[in-house]
Amino acid sequence: MRENLYFKDEDSKLYLANSLELLKDEQTFPAEYVDVIFADPPYFLSSGGITCRGGKAVSVDKGDWDKAKNFEDKHKFNLEWIGLCRKILKPNGTIWISGTLHNIYSVGMALEQTGFKIMNNITWQKTNPPPNLSCRYFTHSTETILWAKKNASAKHFFNYALMKELNDGKQMKDVWLGKLTPKNEKIFGKHPAQKPLYLLKKILLASTREGDLILDPFCGSGTTGVACKLLGGRKFIGIENDRDFIALAKERLMRFEEQNF
Numbered sequence: 475m476r477e478n479l480y481f482k483d484e485d486s487k488l489y490l491a492n493s494l495e496l497l498k499d500e501q502t503f504p505a506e507y508v509d510v511i512f513a514d515p516p517y518f519l520s521s522g523g524i525t526c527r528g529g530k531a532v533s534v535d536k537g538d539w540d541k542a543k544n545f546e547d548k549h550k551f552n553l554e555w556i557g558l559c560r561k562i563l564k565p566n567g568t569i570w571i572s573g574t575l576h577n578i579y580s581v582g583m584a585l586e587q588t589g590f591k592i593m594n595n596i597t598w599q600k601t602n603p604p605p606n607l608s609c610r611y612f613t614h615s616t617e618t619i620l621w622a623k624k625n626a627s628a629k630h631f632f633n634y635a636l637m638k639e640l641n642d643g644k645q646m647k648d649v650w651l652g653k654l655t656p657k658n659e660k661i662f663g664k665h666p667a668q669k670p671l672y673l674l675k676k677i678l679l680a681s682t683r684e685g686d687l688i689l690d691p692f693c694g695s696g697t698t699g700v701a702c703k704l705l706g707g708r709k710f711i712g713i714e715n716d717r718d719f720i721a722l723a724k725e726r727l728m729r730f731e732e733q734n735f
Contacts, residue, residue, distance in 0.1 A: 478491040481724045485702070485710065486699050486703070486727050488699075488711075488713075488714065488727070489502075491713055493713045493715070497562065498558065507562045507563075507687070509564055509682065509683075509686035509687050509688065510570075510686060510688050511568075511688070511689045511691070512678075512688065512689075513571045513572070513690065514572045514690070515581070517573055517574050552583075552584040553588065556581070557588045559691065560588050560589060560590065560624060562689070563624050564624075565628060566628045568623045568624070568628075568631075569621075569623075570619055570620070570677055571622075572598075573617065573618055574617055581620060592622045594620070595618060596649075597648060597649045597650070598617045599615060599652075600617075600653065600654055601651055602654055603615035631683060632681060633681070636680070650673070650676065652673065659697075662725045662729065663718075663725070665719055667694060674697050674698050682708055684707030686708055687709045689711045690713070693719075695719060696722065696724070700726050704730060704733070
């Protein structure tokens with residue numbers, strides 16, 4: 475679907491499209507095509523609640539794309555896009571999927587139902603989460619990132635030595651601490667679910683080699699692509715169905731060097 479190609483440069487492509495439709499196009503995405511997938515799908519947490527931002531109470535709603543669904547619709551959605559991703563993933567490829575309690579359990583079930591082997595359950599602990607204004611629950615301060623390989627016998631790549639080096643010579647654990655996305659990574663615009671660059675850099679360093687092709691089927695503001703460019707030697711494909719967000723992703727990819735903080 476060449477008409478969906480929104481932006482292209484030497485090592486990156488952005489498609490303005492619905493992932494569930496584009497991933498079925500075998501000319502654009504043939505079987506066993508990509509090395510690694512990072513996906514930050516809708517969390518379905520936009521339900522009219524409130525959170526705290528800048529000391530003020532604001533809505534948690536992120537947009538129509540994140541509106542809460544019943545479990546059946548949510549799980550059907552996850553089964554479909556994860557199944558499509560598995561088809562285009564190389565035999566020894568891996569997939570990373572982030573989420574919260576609103577969707578991650580369905581995601582985990584869908585991974586197993588489609589044949590993936592879950593290897594790690596990464597807990598990203600945010601050191602500066604917004605407070606819980608209702609005072610009726612514990613403060614939500616974590617997200618889960620599942621890391622899975624295509625099947626149990628796949629020989630996936632893991633840069634164990636580098637991860638150990640980055641962790642002061644000790645085995646890196648599955649709890650990662652860090653701050654929310656800083657303001658200086660939003661200089662070209664904001665996305666309500668934007669991931670910090672340090673998180674994507676760590677994921678890519680752990681599981682990709684130079685020359686690998688990385689896909690982000692819900693690329694939002696393009697953080698995965700920016701991380702690929704900052705690390706160098708990696709190719710990137712992003713899919714996004716919102717014109718404002720994909721315009722932001724394009725701007726960030728074109729000016730990635732200005733985000734090398």
